[in-house]
Amino acid sequence: xxxxxxxxxxxxxxxxxxxxxxxSSKALYSVHWYRQKHGEAPVFLMILxxxxxxxxxxxxxxxxxxxxxxxxxxxxxxxxxxxGTYFCGTEAKETSxxxxxxxxxxxxxxxx
Amino acid sequence: xxxxxQDPRHKITKRGQNVTFRCDPISEHNRxxxxxxxxxxxxxxxxxxxxxxxxxxxxxxxxxxSAERPKGSFSTLEIQRTEQGDSAMYLCASSLSLVxxxxxxGTRLTVV
Numbered sequence: 183x184x185x186x187x188x189x190x191x192x193x194x195x196x197x198x199x200x201x202x203x204x205x206s207s208k209a210l211y212s213v214h215w216y217r218q219k220h221g222e223a224p225v226f227l228m229i230l231x232x233x234x235x236x237x238x239x240x241x242x243x244x245x246x247x248x249x250x251x252x253x254x255x256x257x258x259x260x261x262x263x264x265x266g267t268y269f270c271g272t273e274a275k276e277t278s279x280x281x282x283x284x285x286x287x288x289x290x291x292x293x294x
Numbered sequence: 295x296x297x298x299x300q301d302p303r304h305k306i307t308k309r310g311q312n313v314t315f316r317c318d319p320i321s322e323h324n325r326x327x328x329x330x331x332x333x334x335x336x337x338x339x340x341x342x343x344x345x346x347x348x349x350x351x352x353x354x355x356x357x358x359x360s361a362e363r364p365k366g367s368f369s370t371l372e373i374q375r376t377e378q379g380d381s382a383m384y385l386c387a388s389s390l391s392l393v394x395x396x397x398x399x400g401t402r403l404t405v406v
Binding site for chain 2: 184212214216222223224225226227228229231269271277280281282283284285286287
């Protein structure tokens with residue numbers, strides 16, 4: 183079953199912060215985050231493997247709450263280059279080592 | 295590392311025709327995935343290989359779809375008797391275990 187992302191879209195001014203949430207109805211083995219710009223392929227941002235794990239990538243970080251089957255992506259001091267659609271991909275424990283199921287995406291627009 | 299290559303980039307075909315797409319993964323990656331993406335949606339899982347073995351195929355995939363990965367190298371995805379509903383971006387990705395996917399640029403299929 184597809185994870186649910188929220189919000190569906192967000193508009194920021196350069197320098198503002200945003201949080202994107204990803205929630206699954208299944209017990210999760212891992213959570214991935216990807217960014218896709220218009221007309222391009224999704225690009226891997228980070229993977230979270232353990233409950234409570236947090237990771238950072240430049241000014242983008244993420245957390246994984248294994249008990250709640252949720253992950254959040256944090257974008258701080260946003261830059262114009264952060265614009266795009268963000269997808270979480272979840273790997274269920276029942277299919278661990280297999281493939282990802284992606285959410286519908288969150289469209290992020292950063293304006294000057 | 296030349297990334298994941300997909301060919302062709304675009305394909306326009308008449309309804310009822312067969313089409314075949316090719317994916318060349320990153321050579322060190324043993325896992326290869328096919329996804330389909332329509333406008334405004336996240337990538338939808340189609341099938342997955344580990345080396346040359348096809349380990350999982352989506353239940354949503356009809357018998358018109360078939361994929362191969364001979365010798366665990368490149369992969370082909372064939373769609374027989376294409377329908378208008380098959381129009382989408384077909385994405386190939388490769389990975390190693392416990393790391394993120396590297397996606398190719400995709401093949402955009404238009405069925406007229």
